[in-house]
Amino acid sequence: MKKLLIILGFSLGFFYRIYSQPIALHPENPHYFQFRDKPTVLITSGEHYGSVINPDFNFELYLETLHREGFNHTRIFLGDYAEKEGDFCIVRNSLSPDSGKFLAPWMRSTQAGNALGGNRFDLDNWNPEYFERLHQFMNKADNLGIVVEGVLFFEGMNWEYMPMNRKNNINQTTKIDANQYMTLSNGIILEYQKSYVRKLVSELNRYDNLIINIANEPWFSNQEQPGFSSPPRDETKAWIREMSGWIVEEENKLPKKHLLSIDYCNEGRVISDDELTAYWKNISVFNHHYDKNAVSVRLNYHRIPKAFSFNETGLMPTYSNAYRIQGWKYLMCGGSLYNNLDFTFQVGHEDGKGKVEFSCDGYRGCGDPRVRSEISVLASFFKSIDFVKMKPAPEIFVVYYGDKNMYALANHGKQYAIYVEGGKNSWYRLGIPFGKYMVEYIDPVTGIKIQEDMVEHRAGDLRLDGPDYHFDLAIRINLVE
Helix, strand or coil: CHHHHHHHHHHHHHHHHHHCCCCEECCCCCCCEEECCEEECEEEEECCCCCCCCCCCCHHHHHHHHHHCCCCEEEEECCCCCCCCCHHHEECCCCCCCCCCCCCCEEEEEEECCCCCCEEEEEEEECHHHHHHHHHHHHHHHHCCCEEEEEEECCCCCHHHCCCCHHHECCCCCCCCHHHCCCCCCCCHHHHHHHHHHHHHHHHCCCCCEEEEEECCCCCCCECCCCCCCCECHHHHHHHHHHHHHHHHHHCCCCCCCEEEEEEEECCCCCCHHHHHHCCCCCCEEEEECCCCCHHHHHHCCCCCCEEEEEECCCCCCCCHHHHHHHHHHHHCCCCEEEEEECCCECCECCCCCCCEECCCCCCCECCHHHHHHHHHHHHHHHCCCHHHCEECHHHECCCCCCCEEEEEEECCCEEEEEEECCCEEEEEECCCCEEEEEEEECCCCCCEEEEEEEEECCCCEEEEEEECCCEEEEEEEECC
16 A cells, blocks of 8 residues: 555656646736746745755755745756855855865766866766756755756856866867857857757756756856946857757757746846847846846836846845845835845755855855845745735835835735835825725834734825834735725
8 A cells, every 4th residue: 555655646746747837927917927826926045056066065954944934946056167165255155066076967087187176077978966966956946845046057257167168078179268158159169058958958847946047147258348237248148049049949849848047137227129039039037136226127127028036146244134125125126036145055054054254355245144034024025915916116105205215016906015225214105096904014124013003095195104113114005995
């Protein structure tokens, strides 16, 4: 009987995985996701993308920690890239395996000389140990309801250490400069990139909890123009278009079709109609880094019916209330994903209790469990509202409140969500339809409900008289009758 139940359970799981649907843009409101038939926003405070390629990292404990704290997302690099200790000034970096331990999709050869230790890679032979770990990770995340953004490519400043650099493989790949890696002018590397894309897409096709990210920060060595906020140049956009075409072509032969994402730029700028037509027809999720003022989503939300994502934070002290604030602002402007980069997750501290240090002044990032706790409040808040029926509604604020930044989502006449940054006193006038409303005031730091009022709104503007607060405030308003 026990054996029969095991076989039955396996069979049901197999057929569920075959016929269930991957995370998608929500059909009613494509600015949000639909996952397991439910409207979804993705919120997390996750590790530095090394869960799979660093074999010493206990991803089971890590994923269980995310799940326990109410998060539903994480991000991983899929194997064309790793870092060495000290890169970007990071001490105890999960993306920096010990010497010789970088676990990549390719087998190691018998020839020594890999820049990150161990033998060189053989790009013509796949590594079963890597794929076993990748599937274990994806299955664990799937069981916990965690959506994974799998990143295919990055170059960063580490071309000298990467498997497709001819110094690190036995396959005589074309000698190129770093800024050629994400272009169509990279010699025979392009064929190895194609093989890698097709293999990873095929291996991962069975999973519903997957978004495929084509490239992390493709502007890193390929800026369109100088400055902090620059998308990649046209040569790199054309390469991304080619990669996305390969993915679509491969998935056309397979049961499931996954969302494709691209990191567009730091902060944000208008994504032009010409660009959408020329390069991004296969892209459903536009990621941005360090977008502290939600510029990307505010500029593009009403123009582009796609998901907007803030999927890497940083450049601030290890503890700052800005990590919390930036998440609230981004989602309250219509964003659908917030991923705080959290360096407390380290080898030996996959429960998020690691000591965070940076070895120089070149980079700083989040390293305090308090931030994770605060972001979990944001996740809980969004579970309490029917966000898929809402849209950004700054117009509801009748009076300009000079000491505050105010953001609102609205399903007009039914439900409102408001976030206030700055100020101390919650007196507001709102231009909303008449009715009887339940108004709840929530502390974004603790999640504690500070005050609850039943308000009769029968004439003029709705006046709210809420509690004093320390620095920011969340308000949930529901029509009662």
